[in-house]
Amino acid sequence: xxxxxxxxxxxxxxxxxxxxxxxxxxxxxxxxxxxxxxxxxxxxxxxxxxxxxxxxxxxxxxxxxxxxxxxxxxxxxxxxxxxxxxxxxxxxxxxxxxxxxxxxxxxxxxxxxxxxxxxxxxxxxxxxxxxxxxxxxxxxxxxxxxxxxxxxxxxxxxxxxxxxxxxxxxxxxxxxxxxxxxxxxxxxxxxxxxxxxxxxxxxxxxxxxxxxxxxxxxxxxxxxxxxxxxxxxxxxxxxxxxxxxxxxxxxxxxxxxxxxxxxxxxxxxxxxxxxxxxxxxxxxxxxxxxxxxxxxxxxxxxxxxxxxxxxxxxxxxxxxxxxxxxxxxxxxxxxxx
Amino acid sequence: xxxxxxxxxxxxxxxxxxxxxxxxxxxxxxxxxxxxxxxxxxxxxxxxxxxxxxxxxxxxxxxxxxxxxxxxxxxxxxxxxxxxxxxxxxxxxxxxxxxxxxxxxxxxxxxxxxxxxxxxxxxxxxxxxxxxxxxxxxxxxxxxxxxxxxxxxxxxxxxxxxxxxxxxxxxxxxxxxxxxxxxxxxxxxxxxxxxxxxxxxxxxxxxxxxxxxxxxxxxxxxxxxxxxxxxxxxxxxxxxxxxxxxxxxxxxxxxxxxxxxxxxxxxxxxxxxxxxxxxxxxxxxxxxxxxxxxxxxxxxxxxxxxxxxxxxxxxxxxxxxxxxxxxxxxxxxxxxx
DNA sequence: TTGAAAGCGCTAACAC
DNA sequence: GTGTTAGCGCTTTCAA
Numbered sequence: 001x002x003x004x005x006x007x008x009x010x011x012x013x014x015x016x017x018x019x020x021x022x023x024x025x026x027x028x029x030x031x032x033x034x035x036x037x038x039x040x041x042x043x044x045x046x047x048x049x050x051x052x053x054x055x056x057x058x059x060x061x062x063x064x065x066x067x068x069x070x071x072x073x074x075x076x077x078x079x080x081x082x083x084x085x086x087x088x089x090x091x092x093x094x095x096x097x098x099x100x101x102x103x104x105x106x107x108x109x110x111x112x113x114x115x116x117x118x119x120x121x122x123x124x125x126x127x128x129x130x131x132x133x134x135x136x137x138x139x140x141x142x143x144x145x146x147x148x149x150x151x152x153x154x155x156x157x158x159x160x161x162x163x164x165x166x167x168x169x170x171x172x173x174x175x176x177x178x179x180x181x182x183x184x185x186x187x188x189x190x191x192x193x194x195x196x197x198x199x200x201x202x203x204x205x206x207x208x209x210x211x212x213x214x215x216x217x218x219x220x221x222x223x224x225x226x227x228x229x230x231x232x233x234x235x236x237x238x239x240x241x242x243x244x245x246x247x248x249x250x251x252x253x254x255x256x257x258x259x260x261x262x263x264x265x266x267x268x269x270x271x272x273x274x275x276x277x278x279x280x281x282x283x284x285x286x287x288x289x290x291x292x293x294x295x296x297x298x299x300x301x302x303x304x305x306x307x308x309x310x311x312x313x314x315x316x317x318x319x320x321x322x323x324x325x326x327x328x329x330x331x332x333x334x335x336x337x
Numbered sequence: 338x339x340x341x342x343x344x345x346x347x348x349x350x351x352x353x354x355x356x357x358x359x360x361x362x363x364x365x366x367x368x369x370x371x372x373x374x375x376x377x378x379x380x381x382x383x384x385x386x387x388x389x390x391x392x393x394x395x396x397x398x399x400x401x402x403x404x405x406x407x408x409x410x411x412x413x414x415x416x417x418x419x420x421x422x423x424x425x426x427x428x429x430x431x432x433x434x435x436x437x438x439x440x441x442x443x444x445x446x447x448x449x450x451x452x453x454x455x456x457x458x459x460x461x462x463x464x465x466x467x468x469x470x471x472x473x474x475x476x477x478x479x480x481x482x483x484x485x486x487x488x489x490x491x492x493x494x495x496x497x498x499x500x501x502x503x504x505x506x507x508x509x510x511x512x513x514x515x516x517x518x519x520x521x522x523x524x525x526x527x528x529x530x531x532x533x534x535x536x537x538x539x540x541x542x543x544x545x546x547x548x549x550x551x552x553x554x555x556x557x558x559x560x561x562x563x564x565x566x567x568x569x570x571x572x573x574x575x576x577x578x579x580x581x582x583x584x585x586x587x588x589x590x591x592x593x594x595x596x597x598x599x600x601x602x603x604x605x606x607x608x609x610x611x612x613x614x615x616x617x618x619x620x621x622x623x624x625x626x627x628x629x630x631x632x633x634x635x636x637x638x639x640x641x642x643x644x645x646x647x648x649x650x651x652x653x654x655x656x657x658x659x660x661x662x663x664x665x666x667x668x669x670x671x672x673x674x
Numbered sequence: 675t676t677g678a679a680a681g682c683g684c685t686a687a688c689a690c
Numbered sequence: 691g692t693g694t695t696a697g698c699g700c701t702t703t704c705a706a
Binding site: 340341342352353355356357359360385386388389390391392393394 | 682683684685686
Binding site: 013057 | 675676677678679681682683684
């Protein structure tokens, strides 16, 4: 691979001049010099070493994203949006995944930072508060995606999860349901989970329905736990006539759980899931779900980060809240009398 | 952010010594010096600038992947495997997507190369032969993933697509089907598509079934074209009693197409799809598909690339061929008499 | 309009 | 054991 010196030598000029054409600073350059350099570059198939440029310019034109769980198809869709916006803006993208582990999240952040990426999109585990505070201190640009933390004043792209849960719970209530179960992954510090439970409770409260804690199931993260949880819930004396599932994986496990309990969907029990995909309408039964604008989340968070990186002086952080949408299909029916 | 000079100054030593402890070359260093440096590093919260290290060491410990189409959930699964193996081996990962465009693929490759990533995993559009040849010339390490090209002697991770198509076509024939339709995206130079058509034809041939070109539908890439293609095929005088779909997106479109044609799956027409996911068994009907080891493809291609990068002298390129598996569910029935 | 020289943050050969 | 020095490939003053 040829370098700037090779080009300079071949063109018979100094490397400063070559650098000028690399960076498009021709204004005061003779056409002759310029052409000589251009020709030499072509001949050597030269293209500048981005690493060296970055070291000097102190910017890599690359951002990093840290996902909590790359397994969830929801994040693939988000990633697609991130990727697209990066491409459009001429940025590179480094991807990593924390697997919901605080420690790995921390390492990933540190590694990416050392690689000098210009900014970070973080779908945080919700912990690591100290680290985030120190990033803020250093004025290192980052945005939170989908999940916020206790730390206020961070640019964030988020979906209205209270609304999503409220809408779907209300929809079930409107159909006549009173015993509505909800399945969640452990709340920990994760705002979407907390908010979805909150929205569920709010809807019940507004409608004067007592909260039954047996109908709130916290499933273990990641291992088919939703199937068992569903069966347990359906074995309850106060068996729910409807279930609200708060995660893509859980949606599938609830469907399996209901079948295993020997019950029929939606005749015996109604179901609303979370997140929407092209295949959801083709499930048996076609699932009513809360749809989140995943792709848009990716695009918006990237745009927000890039904007933040570009502005020299601190501007007031922005919280972009997107709205979920209830996709009504045929997995809900009024309860049997 | 502190740099190596700050540490050296604070510890009262030269930066060579600091560099030594960064790189773990303590053997001949006094404990005293070492401790002074360690303390200074901690105090300044120092961590080395990877960019500068890379420029000097001529290796970035980062690889790049170029996907043809990040939209397909299949690639999310592959990416998961790539990500995991990168993590395990201490490599960073840069992700880009060509959207099946030759020109964008080329730009992506060039950009990543300029960013000095140590190697590339390429799920190629199948064109860009000249570029690949020049990479080979420069001894720049890359592996092909899922698709191969005319260029021989490239490390490649691939799935046996002929077998996948043959297995599923044979399965349909065994059920008594003779009129079997196949849906494909444009073959262009894409080996999996070519091979799947080949496998389909081979199975027919072995069983003495004449190929009917009306039953081979090439759908336009990416726009619901599969729905129309299915309807057209089902309107044929020699209407197929079974359909073989060769892509995740097409699977869904065929299901929709059959419904729109007023036909029932699997009673009126059997269907085998390609690629498997947790939600496939929950579709209506539970879909029989050819399952590809997507995650494993990601892991294996990464491992192969890293191995290739590490060996100094050229070793004979390796083709890793993985096997697909037919996941039999209930979307196929013997044809009506 | 162009070139010389310093320096981005680090490593490594060499000298002591 | 430790420091000096040159240099990775580039950009950017500054001077000519």
